[in-house]
Amino acid sequence: METAAPSAVIVAIDGPSGTGKSSTSKAVAAKLGLRYLDTGAQYRAITWWMITNGIDTDDPHAIAVAAGKPVIESGTDPAAPTITVDGLDAAGPIRTQEVTSKVSAVSAVPEVRALITELQRSIAAQAEGGIVVEGRDIGTTVLPDADLKIFLTASPEARAARRNGELKGKEATDLAATQAALIKRDAADSGRKTSPLAKAGDAVEVDTTELTLDQVIECVVTLVEEKRAAAE
Ligand SMILES: Nc1ncnc2c1ncn2[C@@H]1O[C@H](COP(=O)(O)OP(=O)(O)OP(=O)(O)O)[C@@H](O)[C@H]1O
Ligand SMILES: Nc1ccn([C@@H]2O[C@H](COP(=O)(O)O)[C@@H](O)[C@H]2O)c(=O)n1
Numbered sequence: 001m002e003t004a005a006p007s008a009v010i011v012a013i014d015g016p017s018g019t020g021k022s023s024t025s026k027a028v029a030a031k032l033g034l035r036y037l038d039t040g041a042q043y044r045a046i047t048w049w050m051i052t053n054g055i056d057t058d059d060p061h062a063i064a065v066a067a068g069k070p071v072i073e074s075g076t077d078p079a080a081p082t083i084t085v086d087g088l089d090a091a092g093p094i095r096t097q098e099v100t101s102k103v104s105a106v107s108a109v110p111e112v113r114a115l116i117t118e119l120q121r122s123i124a125a126q127a128e129g130g131i132v133v134e135g136r137d138i139g140t141t142v143l144p145d146a147d148l149k150i151f152l153t154a155s156p157e158a159r160a161a162r163r164n165g166e167l168k169g170k171e172a173t174d175l176a177a178t179q180a181a182l183i184k185r186d187a188a189d190s191g192r193k194t195s196p197l198a199k200a201g202d203a204v205e206v207d208t209t210e211l212t213l214d215q216v217i218e219c220v221v222t223l224v225e226e227k228r229a230a231a232e
Contacts, residue, residue, distance in 0.1 A: 007231055008130040009034065010145075011224060012138035015152035016186045016197060018159030020208050020216055024152065025134040027217045029078035032224060035127040036078035039135035039142070042116050043107040044094035045072045045085045050106055052093075057102040064111035072116075074123060076131065101181075104188035113194050117142050136189055139200035148227045149203035150220055156183055158209045 011034070013025050022038055029036035047057065049070040055062050075082030083090050093099070106112060120142050124131050133142065139149035154162075160179035189197040199205060204223060208216050 007228060008128060009147045009224060009228060010124060010127075010130060010143055011132040011220075012143050012146035012149045012200070012203075013132060013134040013152065013220070014136055014139050014149070014197070014199065014203070016154075016159070016189075017182045018163050019152035019154045020162075020213060021134040021152055023213055024216050024220055025132040026078045026081070027213075028220045028224065029132040031217070031221055033129060034078070035076035035123075035129070035131040036081055037074060037076050037120065037123055037131060037133045038081055038083070039116070039120055039133060039138065040103075041081070041083045041091075041094060042072055042074060042119065043112070044099050044103050045083050045090045046070055046112060046116065047099050047103045047106040048090055048094050049085050051098060051102065057105050060105075060109045063106055063109045067109065067111045067115055072119065074119075076123060076127065078132075100185070104185050104192075108188070108192040108194065110194045117195075136197035137195035139203050140198050141195040144200070147231070148224055149200045150223065151199040151203040151205045152208055152216070153205060154208045 011025075011028070013021050015021050022040070025038070026036050028034070046067070050057055050063060050066065053066065055066050057063065070085050071087070073084045083094065120133065120138075124133055124143055133146075135142070139146060139151070156179050159182055160175050163178050163182065164175055186197065206216065206219055211219070
């Protein structure tokens, strides 16, 4: 007798910066044979395009006018996610401090959000076996009908320590400065008018402060498996 393939499942993972969304989402998708979409990378990519094309990132009107110009493509293999802008690999350039400091202003522009949201929905719709999509507004706005919504949190201290662990040897690692920068970005992302960073009413909140990454992954895998079992 043939065993039926598990049903396609759409998982939305949101939360503030440094809570473990990318690491968790990639690992969960890989373990469960799902696709993976990093929506922050898409907002970073459009921000990088604005910077390299001389658009003033403090001018929402200029950003809105240019928003439709870049072609952003995301590869959704969790083992090797990709991001290109106009066919160019943007994976490195989108992680610079300059992009990180400007991305909240660019992502707050409604025209940018409308375009990127449409792109995200079309990628999710094409993921036949299911997908894990991570960001800030996935459960609330992009995929409000997701099968499972998770909202990751962690204390600012834990998040800053994790970020500094990543930067060690590459850039200055002033813990207080790292913490201040991530709190500032969260405040901008939570305070914008159009689809701010927020927990969906039906999301499961997981505080990762005292958990290892493996424990968070295991917790989310279990929640997905429970959803799948309930749907059978
Ligand atoms: N539970 C955890 N315990 C310890 N370190 C963790 C944990 N979860 C994630 N990390 C580490 O913290 C760092 C940030 O994680 P990650 O990039 O996944 O967060 P994020 O929420 O996607 O951040 P951002 O929104 O800023 O992209 C990574 O170096 C990751 O390995
Ligand atoms: N759904 C999302 C995802 C991200 N953003 C914006 O992009 C920034 C970068 O996100 P990272 O996850 O790569 O750190 C983030 O600070 C937001 O400004 C968003 O608006 N919506």
